[in-house]
Amino acid sequence: TGNPVFPYFNNIFQSPLVASTDFADVRFAKRSIETIVKLPFRLLKESAGYVSEVGLRDWRLALAFPAFTYLSWTGSPVTMLQRARWRVLFIFFGTSFVLWAFGSAYYRYIGVLELLAIVAIVATAATVRPKRAVIIVASVTLLVIATTSLPRWGRVAHGEAAVVVSLPSLPENSAVVIATAAPLGYIVPNLPLTVPVVSLVNNFMGQAEPQNKLYLLAKQRIAEHKGPLWLLVDLAARDEKNFMGIDISDKLAEAGVVTDFSACKPFQTPMDATLAFCPLKRAH
Numbered sequence: 001t002g003n004p005v006f007p008y009f010n011n012i013f014q015s016p017l018v019a020s021t022d023f024a025d026v027r028f029a030k031r032s033i034e035t036i037v038k039l040p041f042r043l044l045k046e047s048a049g050y051v052s053e054v055g056l057r058d059w060r061l062a063l064a065f066p067a068f069t070y071l072s073w074t075g076s077p078v079t080m081l082q083r084a085r086w087r088v089l090f091i092f093f094g095t096s097f098v099l100w101a102f103g104s105a106y107y108r109y110i111g112v113l114e115l116l117a118i119v120a121i122v123a124t125a126a127t128v129r130p131k132r133a134v135i136i137v138a139s140v141t142l143l144v145i146a147t148t149s150l151p152r153w154g155r156v157a158h159g160e161a162a163v164v165v166s167l168p169s170l171p172e173n174s175a176v177v178i179a180t181a182a183p184l185g186y187i188v189p190n191l192p193l194t195v196p197v198v199s200l201v202n203n204f205m206g207q208a209e210p211q212n213k214l215y216l217l218a219k220q221r222i223a224e225h226k227g228p229l230w231l232l233v234d235l236a237a238r239d240e241k242n243f244m245g246i247d248i249s250d251k252l253a254e255a256g257v258v259t260d261f262s263a264c265k266p267f268q269t270p271m272d273a274t275l276a277f278c279p280l281k282r283a284h
Contacts (some may be wrong), residue, residue, distance in 0.1 A: 007204060012049050013116070017214040018204045028105040037103045040065065046149060051107040053251040056105075057149040059156070061097070064117035068093060086123075089116060108153070118144070156270045165190040168265035169276060173227030177257070177280060178202070178241060179248050185234055198222055201242045201251055219255045229280035235266065237276040256283050 003013035009022045028051050030036045037053070038062035048055035068090040072083055093116050100110055125140040126133040156163065163186050170176075176191065178184060179201040188197050198221045199205075205215045222229065231252070234240075238261065240248045252259060257280040262277040 002140055016212065017217075019213050023203070025106055029103060030101045030105050036165075036185075037097060038083050039101050042262075051105050052151065054151040055149070056107060056151055057147060058114075059123065059131060059144060059147045060114055060117040063144070064093065064113075067120040070124050071120060072126070084204065086120075089120070091177075094121075146265055154271070157199060163190075163269055163271060165267065165269045167191065168267055168271075170230060170265075172279060173230050174230055175222075175225045175227060176230050176232050176277065177222060177255075178232050180232075180234065180237070181260075182234055182237065182240075184234070184272070186271070187269070187275070188234060196225075197220075201248060202253055203243075205242075221256045224258060229257060230265075230277040231257075231280050233259070233264075233276055233278050234272060234274055235261075235264065235276050252280070253283060257281060258283050 003010055003017075003227045004269055005013075007018045008022045008254035009106060010018055011020050014020055020179075028049075030039055033269040042050055043056070043058045044062055046055045046057045048258070067087065072090045073087075076124065085172060093113060096113055100113070121140060121144065122137055125136045129136055165187060167187070167190055175196045176188075178199045181201065185199075192196065198218050200215070200218050200222070205212065205218070242248060242251055244264040249259065260279040260281050264278040269276060
């Protein structure tokens with residue numbers, strides 16, 4: 001790609017595949033020392049629009065810092081080697097927290113720190129009173145679970161498998177085009193391996209430089225395909241626009257195809273009820 005952390009920091013690495021931006025989501029970024037220090041404690045109460053679009057409450061970050069401090073520097077019943085290891089984890093945890101808070105502060109991107117916080121909290125609970133470790137660990141665990149309130153972000157309930165979809169059959173040598181800002185990529189693993197998929201509209205192709213190389217390659221792949229073309233579409237959002245406010249139909253026209261909504265093959269999934277494969281016809 002020409003960028004070792006593709007697509008991030010592309011304003012520095014300048015990969016021709018995507019726009020020359022860093023693709024950063026800074027809606028919730030904290031850009032002062034004060035706000036970064038306060039962040040874990042703000043999450044002690046329900047908060048919306050602070051580190052996510054919807055409300056959440058999570059005590060783990062606020063509990064993790066004193067827990068790491070205790071494990072790293074107090075006279076707890078652990079060896080010097082163990083304390084040194086905790087210090088390394090504490091340095092990683094603290095540095096990563098600051099980089100995350102400054103760079104995005106988007107809660108969904110902090111999974112590793114959530115897990116490390118739990119390790120530190122449970123280890124502290126187990127070593128403060130070793131003879132009461134089981135009781136203290138159980139109490140702390142219940143406290144964290146009871147105080148945590150996380151949004152579902154539109155996810156379906158956990159089950160034996162991920163989203164399994166029964167798709168309508170497509171003619172031989174078909175290809176599927178995705179041209180939507182909606183998260184419909186989860187359909188792709190349910191398609192036969194012989195059906196190629198081309199994405200024409202996505203996070204990479206809707207920025208200020210729509211004619212990047214990735215977009216041009218997608219257009220080329222569509223133009224070169226010899227078999228039937230199908231658009232994966234949500235029929236409830238047929239008049240959708242891309243990230244730049246351009247009609248999706250116009251982006252398809254740029255690729256030389258138009259959608260035939262009269263011959264769609266509808267289907268539904270546990271997440272979307274109005275999906276379909278609609279034929280794409282050559283515009284010329």
